[in-house]
Amino acid sequence: MDIVIIGSGNVAHCFGHLMKLHGHPVKQVISRNKDNARVLAESLGAESSGDLMDIHMEADVYLLAVGDDALARLNNDLRLGRRIVVHTAGAVPLSAIGNISTNTGVLYPLQSIRKENKSYPEIPLMLEASSDEVQKRLLALAQSISGSISIMNSEQRLQMHLAAVFCNNFTNHLIALAKFYCEQEGRDFQLLAPLIRETFQRLDKFPPESVQTGPAVRNDEKTMALHESLLVNYPSMAQIYPLLSESILQFHK
Secondary structure, three states: OOEEEEOOOHHHHHHHHHHHHOOOOEEEEEOOOHHHHHHHHHHHOOEEEOOHHHOOOOOOEEEEOOOHHHHHHHHHHOOOOOOEEEEOOOOOOHHHHOOOOOEEEEEEEOOOOOOOOOOOOOOOEEEEEOOHHHHHHHHHHHHHHOOOEEEOOHHHHHHHHHHHHHHHHHHHHHHHHHHHHHHHHOOOHHHHHHHHHHHHHHHHOOOHHHHOOOOOOOOOHHHHHHHHHOOOOOHHHHHHHHHHHHHHHHHHO
């Protein structure tokens, strides 16, 4: 399928290179940042532009790989008739691009993606479409670039997006806080690296609730009180620690 990509960020880079790798020519990259559009387009052998008025009108799929707020602007400014238009957002409903085309869809990559990556991890795709015919076309496209496809409506996709925030965004932030704490206290954060790797590697073998450890799951009030006493100068961590400890305790009751 011939593809036009609108956007030049992480998701645009990922989809663009996956499309090219699996035989789908990317004909054009459009982005308000003309330099970023040019860089991505050159890597894909495509044309580039910073103006929606230059958009090619003969592509099979128009991929809107832009931020959530930008989708609202595109819905006001872009008109593509019956051409297949797809957005990639987890927390935005299919209806958000309903003014652009009568044939719309969603291909949401349930993965943390960075354009700097030389290769991409496994990327499950959540698919939604405005009709059975559009779903059939998008399913063929999705199956050519990913081995994990799920058909989900907007509400179900939003639920998965929320779950992803818990297991990826929040987890990463907690590790960043641990690194900050170690740096402030003159401790070596790298000593925690084997523990961090083990924490995630064991999830390949066991459900997370079965391998929970720590003072909270044991209701070790003495140790938790000692920990909290060390957080007097770290107000954010001092708020998070008892909330998470109580959540762990109640969950395992």
